[in-house]
Amino acid sequence: MKTNLITREGFELLQKELTHLWKVERPETTKKVSWAASLGDRSENADYQYNKKRLREIDRRVRYLTKRLEDIKVIDYNPQQAGKVFFGAWVELENEDGEQLKFKIVGPDEIFGRNDYISIDSPMARALLKKEIDDEAVVSTPSGEKYWTVLTINY
Known part of the structure; x- marks a missing residue:
């Protein structure tokens, strides 16, 4: 079981990571997926498959960080x-x-x-x-x- 404690510095780094994933990486990856999907056959399209996988990874990390930031207690x-x-x-x-x-x-x-x-x-x-x-x-x-x-x- 993990202790739900974090330093102020660590909390800010997790918030920064969440913001970057949500506002920078996810929109960029979504554009790449849309572009790759527009090319046609998705089953053989490496750009589509890779970026779709990356989008799932980003979403998984965003869900984890959102939940974790609610649960942890900042210790100063x-x-x-x-x-x-x-x-x-x-x-x-x-x-x-x-x-x-x-x-x-x-x-x-x-x-x-x-x-x-x-x-x-x-x-x-x-x-x-x-x-x-x-x-x-x-x-x-x-x-x-x-x-x-x-x-x-x-x-």
């Missing part, structure tokens, strides 16, 4: 969060082997295409919630428990 930074790990925090960690990680804890809709974001639903994020600098977090992994120390927290 609150000064009471200072010094502790909560949603929206940039966290820097180090394990016992000296390996370091730095990432931002965000909603599941924001992690795609980003290597420096992790979902609030991940085991790492769950283990870090409410931790402070120099606290140790125990993360359960398939290869056993891993211990990470919080180095920095920024919002």
Whole structure:
């Protein structure tokens, strides 16, 4: 189950994507489908078939984004969060082997295409919630428990 939380930045990106799909890509693709359909035999018309498929993909994504934007809750930074790990925090960690990680804890809709974001639903994020600098977090992994120390927290 996905957590219905998102940062303000992530919410604006999803809105921007929805607007672009609805006002730019969909009208362009609809014109291409109409043009390709006017050429005649649709069964062997690659332009028609491709653009019709693309139109279905756009419509599917528009439906998903419209529903998702209604369901999610935007979480803004609150000064009471200072010094502790909560949603929206940039966290820097180090394990016992000296390996370091730095990432931002965000909603599941924001992690795609980003290597420096992790979902609030991940085991790492769950283990870090409410931790402070120099606290140790125990993360359960398939290869056993891993211990990470919080180095920095920024919002």
